[in-house]
Amino acid sequence: MRTPPCLLSLTLDSAVLNLSNITDLSPLPDHILIELFLRTLRAGKLTERVLKLFIATGKDEVFSLIQALNIQVTVNPVLPTSKCLPIKDDEIDIVIGALNFDLTSFMNVWRPIFSRFHLTIVKDPDLKEELKIPEGFNLDVYKEPDIDRVVGTSTSIIFSGYACRYFGYLVSRKKYIISMDDDCLPAKDNKGFLVDAVAQHITNLTTPATPFFFNTLYDHFTEGADFVRGYPFSLRNGVTCALSCGLWHNLADFDAPTQALKPEERNSLYVDAVLTVPARTLMPISGINIAFNRDLVGPALLPCFRLATEGKFRWETMEDIWSGMCVKVICDHLGLGVKTGLPYVWRNDRGDAIASLRKEWEGVKMMEEAVPFFQSVRLPQEATTAEDCVIEVANAVKEKLGSKDPVFAHTAKAMLDWVKLWKSVGGSSSSPGA
Amino acid sequence: MAEPATATQAAAPAVALLKDELDIVIPTIRNLDFLEMWRPFFQPYHLIIVQDGDPSKTIKVPEGFDYELYNRNDINRILGPKASCISFKDSACRCFGYMVSKKKYIFTIDDDCFVAKDPSGKAINALEQHIKNLLSPSTPFFFNTLYDPYREGADFVRGYPFSLREGVPTAVSHGLWLNIPDYDAPTQLVKPLERNTRYVDAVLTIPKGTLFPMCGMNLAFNRQLIGQAMYFGLMGDGQPIGRYDDMWAGWCTKVICDHLGLGVKTGLPYIYHSKASNPFVNLRKEYKGIYWQEEIIPFFQQAALPKDCTTVQKCYIELAKQVKEKLSKVDPYFDKLADAMVTWIEAWDELNPTGAAVPNGKAK
Numbered sequence: 001m002r003t004p005p006c007l008l009s010l011t012l013d014s015a016v017l018n019l020s021n022i023t024d025l026s027p028l029p030d031h032i033l034i035e036l037f038l039r040t041l042r043a044g045k046l047t048e049r050v051l052k053l054f055i056a057t058g059k060d061e062v063f064s065l066i067q068a069l070n071i072q073v074t075v076n077p078v079l080p081t082s083k084c085l086p087i088k089d090d091e092i093d094i095v096i097g098a099l100n101f102d103l104t105s106f107m108n109v110w111r112p113i114f115s116r117f118h119l120t121i122v123k124d125p126d127l128k129e130e131l132k133i134p135e136g137f138n139l140d141v142y143k144e145p146d147i148d149r150v151v152g153t154s155t156s157i158i159f160s161g162y163a164c165r166y167f168g169y170l171v172s173r174k175k176y177i178i179s180m181d182d183d184c185l186p187a188k189d190n191k192g193f194l195v196d197a198v199a200q201h202i203t204n205l206t207t208p209a210t211p212f213f214f215n216t217l218y219d220h221f222t223e224g225a226d227f228v229r230g231y232p233f234s235l236r237n238g239v240t241c242a243l244s245c246g247l248w249h250n251l252a253d254f255d256a257p258t259q260a261l262k263p264e265e266r267n268s269l270y271v272d273a274v275l276t277v278p279a280r281t282l283m284p285i286s287g288i289n290i291a292f293n294r295d296l297v298g299p300a301l302l303p304c305f306r307l308a309t310e311g312k313f314r315w316e317t318m319e320d321i322w323s324g325m326c327v328k329v330i331c332d333h334l335g336l337g338v339k340t341g342l343p344y345v346w347r348n349d350r351g352d353a354i355a356s357l358r359k360e361w362e363g364v365k366m367m368e369e370a371v372p373f374f375q376s377v378r379l380p381q382e383a384t385t386a387e388d389c390v391i392e393v394a395n396a397v398k399e400k401l402g403s404k405d406p407v408f409a410h411t412a413k414a415m416l417d418w419v420k421l422w423k424s425v426g427g428s429s430s431s432p433g434a
Numbered sequence: 435m436a437e438p439a440t441a442t443q444a445a446a447p448a449v450a451l452l453k454d455e456l457d458i459v460i461p462t463i464r465n466l467d468f469l470e471m472w473r474p475f476f477q478p479y480h481l482i483i484v485q486d487g488d489p490s491k492t493i494k495v496p497e498g499f500d501y502e503l504y505n506r507n508d509i510n511r512i513l514g515p516k517a518s519c520i521s522f523k524d525s526a527c528r529c530f531g532y533m534v535s536k537k538k539y540i541f542t543i544d545d546d547c548f549v550a551k552d553p554s555g556k557a558i559n560a561l562e563q564h565i566k567n568l569l570s571p572s573t574p575f576f577f578n579t580l581y582d583p584y585r586e587g588a589d590f591v592r593g594y595p596f597s598l599r600e601g602v603p604t605a606v607s608h609g610l611w612l613n614i615p616d617y618d619a620p621t622q623l624v625k626p627l628e629r630n631t632r633y634v635d636a637v638l639t640i641p642k643g644t645l646f647p648m649c650g651m652n653l654a655f656n657r658q659l660i661g662q663a664m665y666f667g668l669m670g671d672g673q674p675i676g677r678y679d680d681m682w683a684g685w686c687t688k689v690i691c692d693h694l695g696l697g698v699k700t701g702l703p704y705i706y707h708s709k710a711s712n713p714f715v716n717l718r719k720e721y722k723g724i725y726w727q728e729e730i731i732p733f734f735q736q737a738a739l740p741k742d743c744t745t746v747q748k749c750y751i752e753l754a755k756q757v758k759e760k761l762s763k764v765d766p767y768f769d770k771l772a773d774a775m776v777t778w779i780e781a782w783d784e785l786n787p788t789g790a791a792v793p794n795g796k797a798k
Contacts (some may be wrong), residue, residue: 190553213731214646216608216700217615217630224630229618230647230681232731233724245579252580255592262589267580269587273634281641283577284593314592321593340579364596371576371595 012036016043019050020112023136026057034061046071047116048089087206093174093294094198095120097165098182099312101129106182108134113186113196120168122147126160126312142167150425155417156410161310162287162317163303169294170426176205177298178291180246180345181314187249187344190270200343201244201291204274208238209337211279218273218341238276242297242336243327246289247271251347253286255364256315259353274341279332282374285324288314289345292327296336299386299422300327304414307363308407313351318363322411325374330389333379369404373397390419438471438548438613438706439557450478451565456539458561459531463487463523468545469496475549475559479541482531484509487523504530516784519777524670526679528650532657532664533782539568540661541654546709550612553633563703564607564654567637571601572697574642582637582699605660605696606687609652610634611707616649618677618724619717626713637701642692645734648684652705655687659696662746663687665778667771674767675726676719682771685734690749693739722765729764733757750779 005013012032015022016039025033037054040046051071054062094117096103103121107114111134119139123131125147133141147159147167159167165179178201186194207221213235217225220236227236252267259265277283292301305322331338377396383389394415401408458479460466463486469476473496481501485493489505509530510517520530525544532540541561550558570584576598583590583599590599615630640646655664663686666679691698737756743749758772 214640214644214700216610216646216649218634222632224615224628224632226615226617226621226625226628228647228649229616229621229677229720230649230684230727231618232727234728235731247579252589253592254589255594258589258592265587265589267587269635271581271634271636272632273636277577278641278644280643281577283579284591286579286592318593324593340577367593367595368597371598 008032012039016040016045019045020115021136022053024056025053028057030059030061033057033059034065037062037065041069049116087176087202089116090118091175092117092198092202093120093168093172093177094118095122095165095168095172095177095179096182097162097168097179098123098127098131099161099164100182101127102132103182104132104134106185107137109185111136113198117198118174120172122159122164122168124160124164124312142171151421155421156414157303157417157421158306159303161312162314163306163319165287166301166303169298169301170422172294173427175293175295176202176291177294178202179287180290181288181347183348183350184248184289184345185348187346189344190272195343195345197246197289197343197345200274201246204244204339204342205241205291205293207241209241209276209339210235210238211276211332211337214278215275218275219339222274239335239337240293240296241276241339242293242331242334243285243338244274244291245283245285245324245338245340246291246343246345247341248286248288248347249344251349253284253288253314253347254353256353256356257364259315260357263353270344271341274339277328277338277340282325282328282371283338283340284321285327285338286314287320287323288347289343290320296334297327297331297386298426299390299419300330302326302390302415302418304418305411306407306414307366309358309362311356313356315351315353315356318366321363321367322370325370326390326393326415329374329377329379329393330386333383333389334386366405366407369401369408373401387419387422390415394419437551438708439551446474446477447559447562451562451569452539453478455537456480456541456561456565457482457531457535457537459484459528459535459540459542460545461486461525461528461531461542462493462545464545466493466495466545468548469499471548472543473498475561479561480537482535484527484531486525486527502534504534512785513781516777516781519665519668519774519781521666521669521673521679522671524673524676524679525650526666526669529664529666529683529778532661533778533785535657538656538658539565539654540657540664542650543653543705544651544707546707547611547651548706548708550704550706552704553635558703558705560609560652560703560705561654563637564609567607567699567702568604568654568656570604572604572639572699573598573601574639574692574697577641578638581701582639585637602695602697603656603659604639604699605656605691606648606698607654608646608648608698608700609654609703609705610701611649611651612704614707614710616651616707619713619720620724622710622713622716626710633704634701637699640688640698640700645685645688645731646698646700648680648687650680650683651707652703653680660687660691660746662750662779662782663690665750665775668767668774674765675723677716678720678723678727681723681727685730686750686753689734689737689739689753690746693743693749694746726764729761733760747779747783751776754779 121141123143125144394412398412459482461484483503485505489507667682669679754772754775761768
């Protein structure tokens with residue numbers, strides 16, 4: 001009969017599982033520390049942060065182990081395929097717009113995935129309560145006074161509600177931004193494992209996109225998939241991916257009428273694919289779970305389309321849908337790719353679709369005008385950066401849609417203001433498209 | 435690890451959808467043993483077997499299937515001089531089956547494709563899924579991020595214009611393959627052991643204006659809506675190229691579907707592809723195609739059909755004209771191909787006079 005594991009062993013295993021919550025290892029006796037180190041290694045959980053924790057204990061045995069095993073302090077993140085560009089953790093910013101004041105459970109549930117990275121948290125200026133954020137993260141928090149100070153009062157852009165996160169995009173100085181709503185949790189894949197949404201978004205952004213020809217086996221860079229017979233060889237290098245759009249389990253991103261009609265409908269389907277959205281094809285880009293290359297398209301994600309009755313539920317907004325169509329048109333023009341599919345996040349139930357129905361119809365009506373506009377807009381060849389493209393789109397909006405509804409006219413102005421803001425506050429201007 | 439379902443696991447559906455409106459077209463040069471595995475799903479339907487290769491050989495059809503079989507002699511007899519447009523020694527000959535069918539829908543499958551299993555282990559009724567795809571609308575004008583909105587449990591996402599939610603009729607349903615993936619010869623040579631084990635649980639509409647590589651291994655279409663565009667070209671014996679038959683049909687079909695406002699879906703269902711063809715043989719067949727493809731793709735991407743092409747026939751004849759004008763300079767083969775495209779339409783019209791309702795052809 002096998003001897004059951006001793007209490008110490010069980011404790012050590014538990015410690016390995018909860019490493020992300022441990023901030024100080026110095027109280028541990030030497031022999032336990034070494035055993036923990038070895039188990040951490042075996043479990044594949046020796047990240048840079050954890051390694052620093054062990055080094056901070058100052059114990060000789062730890063140092064000799066590190067030297068003997070030739071462990072380097074700077075560790076590249078493990079990415080699923082060698083076709084990815086290796087990127088450092090400090091090139092990534094996770095931007096969260098806080099529409100809820102209590103972020104404790106949100107941050108804690110994401111801790112194993114988020115704790116490696118820098119976070120930018122922007123508090124919705126309309127939120128009256130103080131933000132509650134747990135310890136142990138590397139973050140910057142921005143609130144209304146910060147927004148006012150940086151942006152000034154002369155701009156037409158309002159950073160309240162879901163638009164607050166764009167302030168985070170503006171002030172971030174990282175190359176890749178991953179952003180999600182504060183009511184999202186990690187989802188489970190079809191094997192029952194928690195999905196590392198950050199890693200998947202980064203994979204999407206650092207592997208090529210293929211917008212000019214559809215591959216029927218979807219993303220060619222995953223295991224067991226490649227370009228199929230008939231795919232032109234000259235198009236197999238692909239283009240840089242500038243935007244990665246993820247999906248949602250449980251509460252999918254439906255509009256109010258759809259959710260009201262099917263109140264029990266919850267999305268549980270796990271579609272194991274990432275695909276490039278073809279060039280010139282438009283789609284609704286949801287802001288709930290999104291990532292992008294700030295250097296390439298930062299200014300193209302914009303908080304400019306505000307419904308008169310915009311509210312604090314996604315059903316009551318269209319700002320991300322408008323922003324998404326701008327980004328897609330601009331990416332198509334600059335020869336950049338947009339991917340959709342994995343990763344999934346789990347979205348908590350929230351709000352009442354029927355109550356939101358009253359407000360939503362305005363946005364629905366406007367989409368009917370907006371979509372044909374975006375399908376037909378053409379940008380001049382001289383527009384080679386995201387800023388130039390936004391200006392061109394803004395002018396086209398003013399010309400073609402301005403007279404149809406004051407919201408469009410206001411949006412066009414806000415877009416021009418946004419570019420001005422980006423140029424003065426957003427750091428270096430974005431790189432010209434590929 | 436992908437595995438085919440065994441015959442005993444496959445359970446016949448309670449209702450065979452479109453039993454009298456759909457023909458299953460199977461090109462074969464070897465044998466039809468694979469039908470035994472598909473029996474629970476295929477038996478209610480009428481089969482059209484197109485026997486390629488030596489017409490003196492007898493291909494045995496398993497008992498209990500209702501079928502008609504055509505070999506090369508039959509094709510020559512029925513089409514006379516127009517038989518020149520039907521390929522010999524290449525599965526492209528299958529399009530003769532489309533022409534001779536009298537049904538509204540066609541499902542075509544290769545004889546090395548077996549029943550696949552979904553992740554829960556259940557046998558996949560590919561035909562049933564194709565029918566579902568064809569009977570529900572497509573959405574080519576705006577991409578739905580949750581894929582097919584008409585599927586159980588899915589819907590249009592926020593931001594999808596309501597005016598586009600009715601969709602358009604679906605003309606083509608393109609299925610996929612587990613196990614041996616449909617790679618070209620160079621990829622096969624580099625990755626001979628790669629197997630597709632990923633079950634992607636989605637059906638999606640290929641957006642308007644986007645071309646794709648259409649594989650004929652597991653394909654269904656609405657013959658009434660798009661049949662005449664499904665010409666699989668001149669391949670095989672006496673031709674400089676092979677393994678581009680379905681590709682050619684796919685590009686023509688997509689351009690015409692985009693022009694006529696019809697939809698093309700891809701994704702489910704999966705079948706289990708069991709036989710890996712010889713990559714060296716494939717390379718010889720595909721070699722020219724790999725280069726010509728670089729000219730062909732821009733041709734199709736830029737092809738514009740005039741407004742007065744309101745039927746598939748007119749579109750196809752117009753496309754044949756453009757092929758002759760623009761691709762002949764790539765190789766004289768395209769001149770021949772353009773002529774064959776016209777012959778195909780003429781043959782189709784001869785066999786399918788408008789208005790006549792004709793019963794199935796006789797079994798051999």
